[in-house]
Amino acid sequence: MAHEMSLEEVKKHIRVYLLVFGALAVLTVVTVAVSYVHIPFYPALIVALIIASVKAGLVAAYFMHLVGEKQVIMWVLISAGVFLLALFVLFISSYADQEQLALVTHAVNLSHVA
Amino acid sequence: MSLQIPYEVTPRLDTGVNNAKLGIWLFLASEIMLFGGLFAAYVFLRMGADAWPGLEIYGTGEMATRADQILNVPLATLNTMILIASSMTMVMAWASLKMDNFSRYKLYMGITILLALGFLVVKAIEYGDKFDHHLYPATNNFLGVYFVLTGLHAIHVTGGIIVNAWFWGPGTKMWTQGTARDKAHFANRIEIAGLYWHFVDLVWIFLFPTIYLI
Numbered sequence: 001m002a003h004e005m006s007l008e009e010v011k012k013h014i015r016v017y018l019l020v021f022g023a024l025a026v027l028t029v030v031t032v033a034v035s036y037v038h039i040p041f042y043p044a045l046i047v048a049l050i051i052a053s054v055k056a057g058l059v060a061a062y063f064m065h066l067v068g069e070k071q072v073i074m075w076v077l078i079s080a081g082v083f084l085l086a087l088f089v090l091f092i093s094s095y096a097d098q099e100q101l102a103l104v105t106h107a108v109n110l111s112h113v114a
Numbered sequence: 115m116s117l118q119i120p121y122e123v124t125p126r127l128d129t130g131v132n133n134a135k136l137g138i139w140l141f142l143a144s145e146i147m148l149f150g151g152l153f154a155a156y157v158f159l160r161m162g163a164d165a166w167p168g169l170e171i172y173g174t175g176e177m178a179t180r181a182d183q184i185l186n187v188p189l190a191t192l193n194t195m196i197l198i199a200s201s202m203t204m205v206m207a208w209a210s211l212k213m214d215n216f217s218r219y220k221l222y223m224g225i226t227i228l229l230a231l232g233f234l235v236v237k238a239i240e241y242g243d244k245f246d247h248h249l250y251p252a253t254n255n256f257l258g259v260y261f262v263l264t265g266l267h268a269i270h271v272t273g274g275i276i277v278n279a280w281f282w283g284p285g286t287k288m289w290t291q292g293t294a295r296d297k298a299h300f301a302n303r304i305e306i307a308g309l310y311w312h313f314v315d316l317v318w319i320f321l322f323p324t325i326y327l328i
Contacts, residue, residue: 010212017209021202028194028322032187035327038180048323055319059198063205063312065305070130073139080143084150091158 020062027055123298138306142313149317152266156259156324167256172247181326184249185260186240190326193236194318200229201315204278204308211301216289219304223282226311230275237268263321270314277307 005013031051035044061067066074120126121133129136160166171178178184207222244250244257251261281304288300 005212007213010209014206014209017202017205021198024198024201025195028191028198031323031327032191035182035187035323041328045328048328052320052323056316059201059312059316059319063201063315064309070125072129072131072136076136076139076143077146080146084146087147087150087154088157091154092161094158095161 016062020058023058024055027051123295123302132302134302134306135309138309142309145313145317149263149266152259152263153320153324156263159255159259163255168254169249169256181256181260181328184256185326186243187326189236189240190322193233194322196229196233196236197315197318200226200233201312203229204311208301208304208308211289211297211304216286219289220282220286223278223304227275227278227282230271230278233271234268234275237264237271260325263325267314267317267321270317274307274311274314278311281307 031048034047034051038044039047066077119133123132123134125132126136165177165179167178167181167184169178169184170176171183203222203226207219207226210216210218210222241261249257251258251265281300285303286300288296288303292300
């Protein structure tokens, strides 16, 4: 924690740690159970990512004490998050680009035929 | 000691945190990019794949349309439980130090290390099963992604075990033979080691559903 905790505060925290562990275990069971239902790919992906994000959020917020953490740590994480997002967008958009290219090539080929 | 590292326990005035904490978070930010790069590669390969996982289900002649036909979901679920339990015992180890209860700390840290070893044992069983079926990292893109991501994660688990074992064994001198300041320093080290350990748990939280379940 950013500040020194009193004994009482630590004891309160321990209760939270146990609750978080319980929530993580339940969410793990839920995510596995959902996977056995075999719903279509995109809804399944979205559900899995939402559950994983909630679990990750719980770990970060309580086990890693991000709740009440100093701003400088938040900025380190936000900047990493921005770069991570950029990385994903670059990769995914390269496919969007390829599809367009394929369409253009196809159109050019058609015009040649015509 | 002739050289004193500044702000190892007390917060710096400008950042509001001690240098150890800022340091570990900067390292974890770089870890986000390391795993993020590999996750991006996974997305890229999967988007471009005609079939995923693109492997024959063991000896059936039928092609798998889902990763769970190749990978062992029950074992991976067990490993997820093991890892979140170890995250909990890790934070309890730190809380025990904060309550000045050293024997409780030893217990929780010991359990954390044993759980981590258990995780690696389960992982080894999974890998062994794949190898028995002649499924290797070079077999296809799905297995390449699976082995690289879970393998890098397993290396991180191993690193965590080494650090935690040090703080369970020889590293405890700082607490048992140290001054009040040394004790504060030791508790701080456990918090830092914990941040790393929780991050390893956090990576698995994303790895498990995206590789095994989707």
